[in-house]
Amino acid sequence: MLVFTPRARFIAARLAYVAVVLVATVTQLDFSPDLAAAAQRLARAFTPSLGWRDAIDGLRNAALFGGLGVVWVVTSPSGKVRAEIWRATLVALGLSVTVEGLQVFSPVRTASIVDVTTNALGALGGAVVMALLVTAVVRAKGGHFLLGVPTFLLAGAYALAALCEAVTPLFRSDRLPGVEGGPLTLLHTMLDQSAPLRLGEVPLLDVPLFAPAGFLVVVLLFEGLGSARRIWPAVAGAGAGLAFAAELLHGAFGLSIRWEAAATHAAAVGAGAWAAQHRLPELRQGLRGWARARAAIAAYAGLLVLWGWRPFLPRTDIGAITQQLTTDHLVPLASLAGRVDVFSALHVAQQFLLYLPLGSLLAVWPLRRSRHLWPAVWLALAIEAGHIVIADRFFDVTNALVACAGLGIGWLVVQRSGFAPHGEASAAARRP
Secondary structure (H helix, E strand, O other): OOOOOOHHHHHHHHHHHHHHHHHHHHHOOOOOOOHHHHHHHHHHHOOOOOOOOHHHHHHHHHHHHHHHHHHHHOOOOOHHHHHHHHHHHHHHHHHHHHHHHHOOOOOOOOOOOHHHHHHHHHHHHHHHHHHHHHHHHHHOOOOOOOOOOOHHHHHHHHHHHHHHHHOOHHHOOOOOOOOOOOOOHHHHHHHHHHOOOHHHHHHHHHHHHHHHHHHHHHHHHHHHHOOOOOHHOOOOOHHHHHHHHHHHHHHOOOOOOOHHHHHHHHHHHHHHHHHHHHHHHHHHHOOOHHHHHHHHHHHHHHHHHHHHHHHOEEEEOOOHHHHOOOHHHOOHHHHHHHOOOOHHHHHHHHHHHHHHHHHHHHHHHEEEEOOOOOOHHHHHHHHHEEEEEEEOOOOOOOHHHHHHHHHHHHHHHHHOOOOOOOOOHHHHHHOO
């Protein structure tokens, strides 16, 4: 049986991410050996345009290569974080130059020095953020947390995922037709179209998605400030402010502004915060140890299903089902390549953030039959496969890969920070 050392697994993870980047950026290149045309494209690469579209493209590049920085730091064999940050940046720079150099020979792709810059900065930013996160988790070791892992990992990741949804809602992510102009012009136009209010625009399915954000943030504040303080109104107020600010941000992107959605999100966050303030002591007393962790893992898995399978309407057209298995759906990031909008960047980040908490939990509460992440990986794959037969959802291997990355990063951060696993699996291992 072939056994891989931790170092070999870390290197494999790095190579796998580099391979994903290459597949995402070099496929469908339509390579052309015309040197004269390549020279013209090379000259154009050093005189790029800097418009709104370029800013969005830069954001997507930063997100993609930010993941490279994250993976590079968390898989460091030596543990020398500062050195790994610079190595990640240099690798991203070299990879970017290679990719952009190949795109010079493509009549359908656009090489740009701006892309090289945003890619390198994205990797640097991702590496720095991951280094800071690992440092914070290491410092938190020995603390008392509701679920045995630093709550800021769970609350921070989930709250950011909910914010991504508020900024770029899954079912309102397409720019309205016929709307043109700069951000301020778009905002003014969208504000004009935001009335009248309609009951049919209330996103009821968002309530169980946003309520846990308020709940987890209150739990986090309880651990830092104590449960005696009345925290939930402040969390509810902050959530309401962010919800309405996110709707305003829609306008700058040319997306519809729906105050009904903002009010729903604000109410959901407030309800979750209130529930944590008033029900958390009972939960602490009623559920302890592995029973509490098992309930949390099951509840979070249910949340992921809710995120992944909404709106829970079946797709019955056989032709539409078979179209879900085309090349664009099987090549990483191919389905997002045609979109130059904020959604294409934030959707990837959201998927990563949603699965990171589950990986973190499984690092300290491994399931009985598996001390690794396979149960969560199978869950992620099943959720994505379900998109094939769910209306208004689209199967995309990118989602599955990003979900697995979130699981792995969450698991590695906690494991490598010195948190010991316990629960049913470790108890079973100790039995004679």
